[in-house]
Amino acid sequence: MSTLSNVFPEDEFITLPHKSSVRIAVKWLPAKAPSPSVTLTRDDILVVCLNGLMTTMASWADVANQVIRQLPKNHNVSLLCYDRYGQGSTTDHDPKDAQAEDPSHGHDLTDAVRDVHALVAYFSGVDSSASTAAQKPPRLILVGNSIGCAIARLYAQTYPGRVAGLLLLDAIIANANLATDVFPDPDDPSFDPSKEPDGVKPQDLRKMRTIMKRVFDPEVGNKEGLSRRNLRELLPYSDQPKLVGWPATKSTQSSHGPYITVVNHGLEEFARQAVAQNGIDATLTLVYMNPFWWKYHEGLVKITDEERAKGVIEAVGAGHFIQKERPDLVKDELIDMIEKVETLSTEWLLS
Structure with missing residues (x-):
């Protein structure tokens, strides 16, 4: 049973500056008491959870509950979950969808990345248009499932030096059909x-x-309007490019990558669920899909420094929606990442 009501407040609906005609639903759990003047600094940690196409922010309920219970009383970790435009509690669609020939492909992952950036700015109290060095933003951890992992990766590529950690749960295979x-x-x-x-x-x-x-x-659209048509072009490789983590040095080439943990679905459980859903012999999943997906995940651990990579971890007993089926495992890995990110130097060197 979900414990969402024990942790999160009711849905909050906000308007982001770059899409002022629509509202987006969020669940915001700040480390400090909510205040109009609260600004997260580089001493704070902001965790943002990124849903897949077939789940909503409610899927993170038990993970959040368990994480908050384990953190010390005076922790510095704020947590944000949200439903993308056209998804879950967010009934407003991305404005681009209304102008699209096919609204089910109205916008893409680059739009979703800009939304994440605007959300981070909104809840950390920083100016998203200002330079990284000037803002000294919080240490950002992105936790993604499925296509949420692709959004997390693309965000880290688009905004080098902003992401301190990536927890990737059964990432969508972005470069394959x-x-x-x-x-x-x-x-x-x-x-x-x-x-x-x-x-x-x-x-x-x-x-x-x-x-x-x-x-x-990829030609199959969805009610959300988040197109996957160009996903292969946006993320053509599983093992590159190398990411620049928080905090970056003056030369990004000498910077460390973010901490990255990659978790794969439970091999036997995923095959069992495939049989239950499609009536197809588990052999096909065990022989073809599982090895193909595992190899993709092995590439993901290479987009950061070897010493900052963890995985591939098998979420035994879980199918694709690991945060729902193994919240205990996700909690453990997120706490582990938070502890690592807390040790990062707060000296900001990026000019």
Whole structure:
């Protein structure tokens, strides 16, 4: 049972300066008592949770509850969850959607990244248009699930030196089409069933590819209007570029990367859920999908310094929505990251 009411206040609806015609729903849990004059500084930590396409900010309820209970009384950690435009409690859509030929592809991840930046500025009390050095913003930890991981990565690339930590939970495979790149095509003339692992049936492959195309093809839109058409172009590699973490030095080339922890779904549980949802033999998930996804995650741990990377960790017993099914694991990894981020020097060197 969700413990959302024990931690978060009621939904708060705010307006961001760059999209003043629409409101966005948030749940804001500040370390300090709310005040119009509160400004988060580089001594503070701001955790922002980024949903997938099929979940809302409510999915972080139990994680937040457990994290807050474990933090010391006078902690410096503020937590923000929100529903993107057109998602969950945010019934207003991104203004771009109304002008789009296809509203289900009305905006993309670059728009979502700008929204995160505006939210960080709004709740930390800093000017999003000012330089990083001038603002001395808080240490930012982004916790993402699914497409939320892609938003987190793209944010860290777009705003080097801003992100101190990334906790990536079953990241969307941004550089692949699950309909065509993971499962072999049994109707391809070169397909040889004798070369496939035992238990793989052409009819099951055909059915799986059909399901993947119907649900996960980048051309498939969504009610939120967040398009995945250009996702491969935005994030073409799992293992690059290297990210610049908080705080950056004058030369970003000599800067450390952020702390990164990568968590993969539970291999057996994910296969079990695939059978329950699609009626397809678990062999296909175990043989094709799981190794493909794990390899992608192995790339993600390479986008920071080796000593700041952790993973790949298997969330045993969890499917894709790890924060809902293993909040205890996510809590442990987030607390671990908070403790690491707290040790970072507060000397700001970026000019």
